[in-house]
Amino acid sequence: MIAIKLFWSFFQIGLFSIGGGMAAMPLIQNQVVDLHHWLSLTEFTDLITIAEMTPGPIAINSATFVGIRIFGIPGALIATFGCILPSCIIVSVLAFIYFKYKEMTVIQGVLSGLRPAVVALIASAGVSILRLTVFGESGFSTQSLNYIAVLLFASALFVLRKWKPNPIIVMLGSGIIGGAIYLLV
Amino acid sequence: MKIKNNLLLKLFTSTFYLSAFTFGGGYVIIALMKKKFVDNLSWIGEDEMLNLTAIAQSSPGAVAVNASILLGYRVAGIPGALITIVGTVLPPLIIISAISFFYKAFRDNNVVNAILNGMQAGVAAVIADVVLNLGGNICKEKDLSYILVMVSAFIATFFFKINAMYIILVCGIIGAVKVWLQAKRVKREVLSK
Known part of the structure; x- marks a missing residue:
């Protein structure tokens, strides 16, 4: 019974979280804290912190976290499956339509308008992360400017532009070097 | 058949590896996928990657999962899509399962926090690099x-x-x-x- 509830709950989260990431948070809170009392509000806040500290989409992280707490590993699997099932179905339909009709002039036009928009969305996500890194939670001000982060960002970008290495090496490198500096300072 | 299996294996290892490093939201994996599948492996073109991203963004659910499904389907049909879903979902599933048993210690650990803070600057640089390339091509x-x-x-x-x-x-x-x-x-x- 709890397995079905878990599945259904995360199925709804997967289905209605359009736009991804933070858009899913209020939905998760509603299902997990308010409706089913699977987590307390403090535990939910912990979950968001953990989700931000670990890789992967917030919805999947939450599904695993909640699933494992109330039903062990099977719970984690069921909740995760519920969460991705709506995406799988809807994206498959869209993929089918896209690959079938992508040569049509109208669709070509739509896509040509979408490409610059997608670049803008990626840029906006990047600037948000950069702002968080450089200024912290407090927002723009010279006092909150983190010089270590500015330096790390600039050197990482320089390395990426100049030698085009594997980006994951750059991320790990800036984690290790930056982490060492933060601990020493 | 062997080639097909190799392709699926490569799809799985690539998405698994990228997903394990997707810190900071769905667009990070888009940036990483663009580097891996467009620049590095040349499996799909840049325009097509952006098209798939637009579809992934417009569908419900996590952008990372949606983009993986589309990419897998594009490269190897339905088996490809299934493989990339598993590859993308497994890393967070494993990591959160492991951490959920001692998450308070993990959350309050200074070393973990320092490394993650350092990594955030690297993530921002990776996105900036990809945006400079993509934006440059739009301007061209x-x-x-x-x-x-x-x-x-x-x-x-x-x-x-x-x-x-x-x-x-x-x-x-x-x-x-x-x-x-x-x-x-x-x-x-x-x-x-």
Whole structure:
């Protein structure tokens, strides 16, 4: 019974979280804290912190976290499956339509308008992360400017532009070097 | 058959590896996928990667999962899509399962926090690098309307926090109208000759 509830709950989260990431948070809170009392509000806040500290989409992280707490590993699997099932179905339909009709002039036009928009969305996500890194939670001000982060960002970008290495090496490198500096300072 | 299996294996290891490093939201995996599948492996073109991203963004659910499904389907059909879903979902599933038993210690650990803070600067640099390439290519098309769309979409999402869904919708309509007007103009020129 709890397995079905878990599945259904995360199925709804997967289905209605359009736009991804933070858009899913209020939905998760509603299902997990308010409706089913699977987590307390403090535990939910912990979950968001953990989700931000670990890789992967917030919805999947939450599904695993909640699933494992109330039903062990099977719970984690069921909740995760519920969460991705709506995406799988809807994206498959869209993929089918896209690959079938992508040569049509109208669709070509739509896509040509979408490409610059997608670049803008990626840029906006990047600037948000950069702002968080450089200024912290407090927002723009010279006092909150983190010089270590500015330096790390600039050197990482320089390395990426100049030698085009594997980006994951750059991320790990800036984690290790930056982490060492933060601990020493 | 062997080639097909190799392809699926490569798809699985690539998405697993990328997903394990997707810190900071769905667009990070888009940046990493672009580097891996467009620049490195040349399995799909840059335009197609952006098309797939637009579809992933417009569908419900996590952008990372949606983009993986589309990419897997594009490269190896339905088996490809299934493989990339598993590859993308497994890393967070394993990591959170492991951490959930001692998450308070993990959350309050100084070393973990310092490394993650350092990594955030690297993540920002990776996205900046990809955006410079993609934005540069849009500008190279020398079509002012696309540059205008890009700049206004950025202002709309970053400063006005407008839902990405609406931005995608409006930009899609602009693109369709532009092509329709072009087609009309061509038709008129043909008729006048």
